[in-house]
Amino acid sequence: MFRKRLEEENIPEQLVELISRMIPGSKGEELGDAYQYAGMYPPITKQSLSELDIQNIINNIKLRHDVNFDRDLSFRPNLDGVKGQEKLRAAKRYWDALVAELELYARLFQGSPSLCNSKNLNWPALAQHAQRRIPLMFETIQEVLKSLVPDRDQSRVDEHLDVAMLMQEIEKGVCDLVRLSEWMSHLLKEHCAPMRDDWVDKMVEWTRSGVSENSSESIVKGLRELLGILEAMKLDVANHQIRNLRGLLIEDTINFERNYHLGRIVQGRGGINVEAAQQWYASELQRLRKPCTPQKDALRFQLEIFVRAVVSILFSNDPCCDFPETFYLDQDRLRALKAELHDLVCYEICFDMFGQLLKGLCYHGPISHTTRHNLRTSLSAIMGEGAGHGVSQWMVNCENISLELVRHALHTSGCQPNYDLDLIHKANKHLHKMFLNSFPEHAFILEESILPQVLSCINKNLHASPIDIFNTLVPPSNPPPPPPPSQSSVSVLHITSDTLSPQPEPFTDLASRVTHIILLHWRTWGPLVYVLPQDESMSTSEMSEETQPKPQHPTLPRPPVEEDALAALTVVVTTVPEASHL
Template sequence: MDLQGTKEARTQEEGAEGPLEAYGGGKSRSKEYRKNERRDSHNHDDRASIHPLRRRQQPFAYPHGSQQTASSAVTRQREPSPSPEAIGIPQALGLSSREQRLLRKARRSPPVTKKTLSELDLPCIMSNINLRMDANFDRDLHFKPDLDGEKGKRKKKEAADYWDSLALEIAIYSFRAATADISIEEVVSTDGSRRTFDPRLPALFETLQDVIKTLVPERDHPTVMQNLEVPLLMQQIRKGVLDMLTLATWLAALLKTHCAPMRDEWADRMVEQIQEGSQSQDPREIVNGLQTLFSILEAMKLDVANHQIRAFRVLLIEDTVPFLQEYFQGKINRGNFHVEPARHWYLAVRDRAQQEDAQKNQTQPQNTATSETEDALKPIEALFRGITDQLLQFNPPDEFPETFLFDSERLWQLRSTIQNLINLDIAWYIFEAYVNKHKRYLSAPEETYSTFRTRIWSLMEDGIDMESRIASNPVANDDDPDHRGGKRWTQNMRCIALEIARFACAALQLDAVVADEVIAPIEEALEWHLSNESDLFRYFQNSMRGKVLDTTLASARRYLPLSPLAICESQRTPPSSSGPVPGSSSSAPAVSGSAGPSSQQLTPQVSDIERIGMRLAHMGVLHWRVWAPLLYLRDEITMADLAPALI
């Protein structure tokens, strides 16, 4: 590996229809690692898809319909013809129809191969756009196998079938070796043909040899080839004289020499499993040892890849903008990426922003010097206004602009966070309105709000606080496509209403047992305002819009002169405040089912809004540097003429 991996990767990528997505966290196809299916909308190469540990990625699923059915039918009709190396299934073993089917149809190669692990090679890492983007937002980015969702379940089942079929194959080899001088009656199918299967052990040993050679120095390659000589090993297996324990012991010693010390215990366990299987003549235990062996090899490759991510992190981040510009320009030139709708979207939001500013300036004249500074930031401010509107609208947008392809997960998560904060404000307002209706006022609103927020959030997020949610940036769950968070609130409606009622009873000094007459109006108001784009929602939506835009633009002003690495490092700076900030809500609309004046309303914690603003500004500034010269300001200025403050 050399430091020219970036240039090599670019050259390699130009011939592909999409990026070599080494993940997908997470930010992920023979052997896949975590990856974002949402990002696959542009013919992305399926050969490499790795995802960061913190991310839970969108599972892949075959669409229901005639194509799947037809494919299945073709598969059934095209059972592979036996090869010259095919082995007959002995009748004496009494294998079930399922076991025979596994021998004939399970995958031929191990779940871990040289090809699948090549996704973790440095050229793939350096050309991985998903990874480059995620490296800007996650300091602890690293890889792990993608075993989540439907695709992960399917992969685990395929792997389990492979290892089960391998155990049956070892049993057949043992049976044949033990009955070498006896004529073996083989299983016959209904049409009179012999039941045969293609052996997997030769491919397993070849794969083992290839993978180990990628993990050990070249000086050890002759020893590896000598000890893993496939024809010799297969000959010994057929004759029943292969010493698996000696082979396993040598493999463990070799791996311990080159892997991290934390893997030594794993290697010892592999030897113990194969020893136990050899002594008891239990093929299942031997296969368990082989399965452990391949898990060690995969872990070693992941260790190397994660080390490379740490070593090249600065290079990946600093090269983000030129790499993306080169990549997207190539896609656009080849006609593989249609971005004109995104340009029309930007021009529309910019025109709308100019109209709003013109109306505002008519009523509130600005200082000339300040106005000139702000005018220079108007183009990128329009971008933030447009994307903020999509984050705040009641119904989820159909999609974000195509130019946000590699930021879409982060935007969906920010939208979910913002909408949950709005819902929390609505719940707090309903609580205050009920208390005020009974002519009572909170003696310690800040302390009550803090406790209230913690209790409601624990119901919603299983104890995950706002800070960790935004920092970890989990990907939206496919099973919960409502990115506003409404589905989770609806599912917990009764519990949330009960919690609000408990707070109300405590504030009104009522009995500890909450009566139905207290819960009913609270639950009714909660359900209405969370399910409809009510005046109350619009009030808190507008309030949230102002806060998010102010904090985002303030962060963007700080980030514009900084390098991508400096912006990334600035995200570690703690927010200036972490406590709740009181605010007046005298103009808030009345809640259905309640009466009386509106009491003091507490806004979401400043730290939450600051984190949202910092993250959105981080995404927006990088996005602007890539797309302003390529698309948004393409017809107005060239990249050389672009104002330094906006680059």
Template sequence: MDLQGTKEARTQEEGADGPLDAYGAGSSRSNDYRKNERRDSHSHDKPSNVRPLRRRQSPFTYPPGTRQPASSSTTSRRESSPSPEATAIPKALGLSSREQRILCKARRNPPVTKKTLSELDLPCIMSNINLRMDANFDRDLHFKPDLEGEKGHRKRKESTDYWDSMATEIAIYAYHAANPGDAEDQTTGSSSQRKFEPRLPAMFETLQEVIKTLVPERDHPSVMQNLEVPLLMQQIRKGVLDMVALATWMAALLKTHCAPMRDEWADRMLEQITEGSQSQHPKEIVNGLRTLFGVLEAMKLDVANHQIRTFRVLLIEDTVPFLQEYFEGKISRGSFHVESARVWYLGAKDRAQREDEQKSPVTSSPPQQDDIKPLEVLFRGISDQLLQFTAPADFPETFLFDSDRLWQLRSTIQSLINLEIAWYIFESYVHTRNRYLSARDETYSTFRSRIWSLMEDGQDTESRVMNSMDEEDPDFRGSARWIQNMRSIALEIARFACAACSLDSIVADEVIAPIEAALEWHLSHETDLFHYFQNAMREKILAATMSSARKYLPLSPLAICESQRVAPTSSNTGPLVSTGTSTNPNSHSHPTSNNSMQPAPPQQHDIERIGMRLAHLGVLHWRVWAPLLYLRDEIADLDLGSGAFV
């Protein structure tokens, strides 16, 4: 396989001056495939814990220069003026109004075409900037048909209408072949008789084109001979086409070149077409054709996913130079504006300097190496956005292709804070009853597991993400989902409280009510309690992130990616949170050390996982953008060849 796709991709991208949107966000481009990503999440972080993207993102954009689908107005003009090939609908068939409607209105081409499959060609894979980024973070990255959400529902409906119209069209051809007199009369029939544009010729042409892209060139003559469209249409009109023989040939050809796991599909296609031909049942024939196109799509996906695995190392190692060339071209042409990101970075730098100056000599951390300090500023700035109570309007524009990962990290961090708030409310209630936990670590572990399971019960991850993608929700810290499960969480906390206080096994309202009120208040308001846990989390996350960043700076992108396979060691380096004494929902006091309760067990594993992910993302980002933007004025003073800083 030619590896020049990388340079070709860069040339294509440099020639595209359109808006820079992640996964085609905000554009009208229609994409048929998406990347299926295995979430490399934290110990508790199932996919449903992931905050959906702020932008509606689709995995692909058409390569620059390709033709876009015709507009609806163009389609309506074409349909209003029937072509010479338009065929009249025989009244004798007694078609229903729906059958007539979809026969005239359904899409002209099959759901799977050479054009849609071209999104999976190697040049498109190599030029897919989103895929290049995601390959660094997902070891099991692969393509699958994009059939989820509203867009997927629309595509499935269009596909159903197309194949239903194809079944009706086959029935019409069979009728005309059995009644040649009626076929002649239609040429002089009433002008008011409804007509439709035949789809079979385009389907056979598409079938020929797609198969030729999937089989070696030596098999092309056989494909051209067996799928000669004029001959096939002539045989259909005369009612002499041997569909069983054609299906047998196609099944044998596909089984020769497809993966063994697809053989069953090819056999099923042959069985369906054979049964439909013998019973003269058009719908069964169409089921076979539908299965045939499904096999072809699966074969193309198999090839594309094999190419991703084959070129994964190249995609990862070329990430930084590819992105630098890409963004340099965009910036030089004025099609990508990043000055606001530089202002954001300089603001983070000023805040970091003020924080360091305010720290007393006793509590201040050891001074960082000079070459790591600017990178720490980046992590401080992005951590502030991940930890703040209200959602940031957006992340800096330079994080365009990492925004989904940042929203996922924010969702995880905010959920961890919410969990600590819930644990604090539980312990505070137990303390007000003058009781103490005898097996605190075990209780915390069970408490944590139960709360997370409540957050997952009865919710479908993908549907929730797609439905909430366009929500007008000002709270992006996960509280909406927590508040949705408020009653269940409060009941679970009350059960733990009753068990700890040796109360009646039946949870009374007087136990649930104050717990639920406190939970709702602290999740809905930016209280001092939130600030306490926020600050504790910030220190832990920054420490874990900088620790990982120092390890990653000398490494190549591939080495950093592979290092993510190693699970972090869970070491008790200190308490993550402390506890307090009040469950008053209107209380803004934060926990203090003046109580007899011990600190909650640390969530060190979660913190280390977050630190590893954030450091991975940040180091790659820094290598691209430090010389281009953040340090462009200071770059002459840096020895870029001696360190891994940039």
């Protein structure tokens, strides 16, 4: 018995050696390595596609939140970044392993190609152990296909994809893969979109070519195309469901998220530091009381505090100043907003430096909108992919930016473009210092321009339903091109002080995006974390003792109480699985 067990343990190594001898050179070693170490299941399985099932779509907290911000939200294969590259490498290794396994079948079941020095091999045991991935591949195809076709076609799938029968036919050399692929083609074309027909035909052609030419690689390419088609069909169904349910999902956002988070908090499995979020808001309440507009209603006052606190973090360059964990569903959006705002601050620092250069060149004339636009375009080209990565990337490009600022200043002032190295060196040194020291000052100025627009936008949309907010604040997928600027709309900038002071610019898009995040977050988390029952009873005198400044921003109405807008989509919180999409 011990000897038999030892022989069985050596069979995988014998199979790998057999592959190397059948396919000489580095190709055989590569296929042998893949056969031994690749995953047993294909990259696409019923389990991996289960995220696309309708029940999981409805219960997916991230998708339920993200659908509020993206008109084109859809599922797609996620092959981005490091994890995506790892998926591609694992998939390639799996398909190589499948090629190796088919090559083994050709030797073990059909007896070709012939091998020398193989008399001592236990062929029946090798044939049994060689069948590792192909049976699982057939099972996967069967499971995924049955999840895509209606009940009336289930028996057809079971009949044609009987795994045990197929493996017996392969062992006896009578498995007709071409006929199987043609049957699959007819079934797929009955149920998939017409745009997939060419892809289906390609799958059949690869299979037919592989059988006629006795090419394992071509057969595997056919199987690979088949799995890709099944995945695309599943994606098509899921994305169609998202489009149909979009309005209902959005309208039920607050109700669903509030129940979801409350259930996890009560059960102690939320994974969110609620106490830290409460402490953050309490400290912001103390810090921002004076700048706030006096309010008669405690909730309106607290919301303005919340708005100012969020905007303040967006403009902060302090790495220790970050959002509490309750914002976890908006982290990517907030990170993108913060990067855009910080780039805007850096642009203003550069425009400030540009104005100082012009003054140094004794130029005090007007600066056209075109000049500012051209300078901004040049700075954007210099930054390239460095934009959106913080002020440190602007400092890395400081020398090139300084040179461009000097060039534009010489051109605007009418001076000869004789580049004074000493001037460029001084400009570079001064700009570097400005990036280092004057960021908070310029960020504060920009924040004071954007904050009133955010408060005004919140005031306009606070009573709106989530779907109305979506329709108002999320731009269309293909917005019409902006009209050409008229003569009257072209602003002229004048140097009035040490800085180049622009005319106030609208930040409609930024204000809308910030407003959207704040409104959904406040309605969801306000009653759970920030606004506690004892806070609502705070008297007006307690709030207004220290709030002496005159009102500068629109008053904010009290947020409405959310009702159960969509009972059909409300699910028991304890059953909601953790899932991600895209």
